[in-house]
Amino acid sequence: MRIPAYPVVIAAVLGAGLVLWQNSASSRGGVSAPAGVAAATLSPLQRTLKASGDWLGDVGRVLVRRADIASQNEALQLRVADLEGQNARLSRLRRENVELRKLLEMPKVAGGRSLAAEIISYDASDFARRVTLNIGSRAGVAPKDVVYCAQGLVGQVTQVAPLTCVVTLLIDREGRAGAMTARTFAKGVIRGTGERICKLSYLDFNADVREGDLVTTSGLLIGRGAIFPKGMVIGRVVKVEKDKTYSRHEADVEPAVPFDRLSAVWVRVNAEGEKGR
Incomplete structure (x- = not known):
């Protein structure tokens, strides 16, 4: 079976035309129609990927910040517990000092x-x-x-x-x-x-x-x-x-x-x- 030659000729002519169009647009600093079509097609996908990357970056920063806050909160709780312990010890020592002062000031029982x-x-x-x-x-x-x-x-x-x-x-x-x-x-x-x-x-x-x-x-x-x-x-x-x-x-x-x-x-x-x- 013999294949007609005119489809091949048409494809070759179109290909040559596209090449000349692209070269002409490039020489003028512009963008050819095929490139524009490709850019228009891929642009939403690029924006979506960029937005996803930005969101993941924000999530990562939030998680790191949250871990820092949790660590700082734990350190503050330990500090508060330590200060409360010191305050309790000081209160006990203050009471003991009052008792000892009373003891030293009170009269001793006669005899012995x-x-x-x-x-x-x-x-x-x-x-x-x-x-x-x-x-x-x-x-x-x-x-x-x-x-x-x-x-x-x-x-x-x-x-x-x-x-x-x-x-x-x-x-x-x-x-x-x-x-x-x-x-x-x-x-x-x-x-x-x-x-x-x-x-x-x-x-x-x-x-x-x-x-x-x-x-x-x-x-x-x-x-x-x-x-x-x-x-x-x-x-x-x-x-x-x-x-x-x-x-x-x-x-x-x-x-x-x-x-x-x-x-x-x-x-x-x-x-x-x-x-x-």
């Missing part, structure tokens, strides 16, 4: 020596109320030594080690002391309950005891405990109870000592005990 001590631990398990001090037998401390602070009677030493000692507080269930009211000298025994309030027991049934009465140590020995010097502040009567059936007369006493905020105390080293040490 009084040694300043700091509380290093607090035992409040069940009904036990005890603290450990940072002085012991090497400083001359012995069992039954009286412990007090600016507000009044704290308790007595019950256990001693070379460098530390344990103090049973007045509010402990084992806490005992001879007591009397400052107004009428009504005598009894102050007993700890393991709670904030103590009991003033064994009062004479006709003793004049009222709410608000100041209660101090009587100086009398109770059982085999310590002899607390007379006149040490214990607290104030907040409630009076009388039971005619059993001839019972006792009172609730709120201690003057802030046991939950104590940080420093005096230990009265027994004068007689010192001679044997």
